[in-house]
Amino acid sequence: MATTRNRTSRLVVLGQSVRRPAASTLTSRSGSALRRRIVVWALVVLSLALITVSFREASDGPLHALQNGAASALRPFEVATERVATPFRDAWGWFDELLGARSDNARLKHENQELRQKYVAARAAQEENAALEKALDYQRGPEFPNGFRAVNARVAARPSQRQQIVISAGTNQGVREDDAVVTADGLVGKVTRAAGSVAQVTLLTDPTSAVAAKNLRKGAYGLIRHGAGGGTVLFFDLVTKDEVVRKDDIVITAGTQEGARPSLYPAGIPIGEVTSVGRTDTDVFMQIQVEPFVDFGSLDAVAVLVPRERRR
Amino acid sequence: MTGADAAKAAVLLLVVAIVQVSLLSSVSVGGGHPDLLLVTLVAVALLRGSVFGALGGFFGGLLVDVATLETLGLTSLVLTVGGYWIGRYGETTGRDRTHAPYVSVAVVTVLYAVGAMLLHFFLGEEVSARLVLVDSLVPTIAFNLILTAPVYWLVKKVLRPVEWTDRAREVRLLG
Secondary structure, eight states: OHHHHHHHHHHHHHHSOOOOOOHHHHHHHHHHHHHHHHHHHHHHHHHHHHHHHHHHSOTTSHHHHHHHHHHHHHHHHHHHHHHHHHHHHHHHHHHHHHHHHHHHHHHHHHHHHHHHHHHHHHHHHHHHHHHHHHHHHHHHSTTSOTTEEEEEEEEEEOOTTSSEEEESOOGGGTOOTTOEEEOSSSEEEEEEEEOSSOEEEEETTSTTOEEEEEETTTOOEEEEEEOSSSSSOEEEESOBTTSOOOTTOEEEEOOOOOSSSOOSSOTTOEEEEEEEEEOOSSOSBOEEEEEESSOGGGOOEEEEEEESSOOO | OOHHHHHHHHHHHHHHHHHHHHTGGGOOBTTBOOOHHHHHHHHHHHHHOHHHHHHHHHHHHHHHHHHHTOOTTHHHHHHHHHHHHHHHHHHTTTTTOTTHHHHHHHHHHHHHHHHHHHHHHHTTOOOOHIIIIIISHHHHHHHHHHHHHHHHHHHHHHSOOOOOHHHHHHHHHHO
């Protein structure tokens, strides 16, 4: 149906007498196309001529003078346009600067954050380097225990509320459970768990730690352990009242090798300094307090003493 | 095409060229520069045909060259060719098509950038193809396309669309 309707309307149009363009119109079209081409080619040639003359001519030539004059004539219009547009341009500039300031602020904040992170990392590396150098000096010194090699390690983690640290050396480096851990200052503790490349170290300040020790000056034997209270103060326990221990005496590991259960720690590792000595009539042993040489609160690097010939 | 039309177009292009030179040439967002003269020329050429487009391009380009103290004829040449081309498009394929102004502006922006760059290159001036074709071309096209609708509307108000009698006959005949 639609087709019929369309066809009908078309027929109506086609049925009308269409006035074909006369020959004169065709001539007119050809003439129009010719005029069009002439105009455009004339303009192109004129442009090329202007380019050539303008390019080759000296700066004081007639064409340049004409251009300068025309530019001067246009200048008042440009000034007027600028004046009209100045408020809008200022508003645009204000917004643009505001956006720029915001992005600058964000960028500078980001840079500041990065620099702060780098500074912290550099300071940490510096401190770690100093600790490792100190450990190296200790390992090369005469006080380093015989029959052991040192495995240097960084403190990788400190479990909260535990007297333990995690170090970056483990069984891959030869570290085993019960190996002694030291710094150049003295005894730190012992390895209580070793994995591939990390190990858990229980510090001397842990209530479960106990080390056979002796007074360096007189050789009074006892047991170093942590008291029930907090802090880092250690107690030199099981020292009988007939021994001579004085304040400022140095306490070192005893390294007892006799008996079925020899000491885990090599002999001669500094532990701390006696800060007070007490005696009571009722107690068999003296009450001796020892301040450890190691600052357990700022451990950065340690050395694990690995026996050169491990006993199975 | 009448003398009144030519006068209107000339005044329009003069104003636009001055605005372009004194105002818009310093506007740059994302490396792109809006080219009001080019967009206006496209509108004029689409509404009045190739001869008008070529003449308008030559006149507008000459104004820009004069005002910016550029090599005379350089912008004229590119805009003459561009105006003629768009005028022919308007007379033939692009007539009565709503997207014609947008297509024309996008194409002419590219051709203008390439043409001007080549001319500067042939004249021995230093030009950066990367700057022209990569960094600034896309934002400039975007700018010009944003300007197209309002400029075309304005030019249409100034230069009323002509009755293309020949074309009208053809359309009626073909249904």
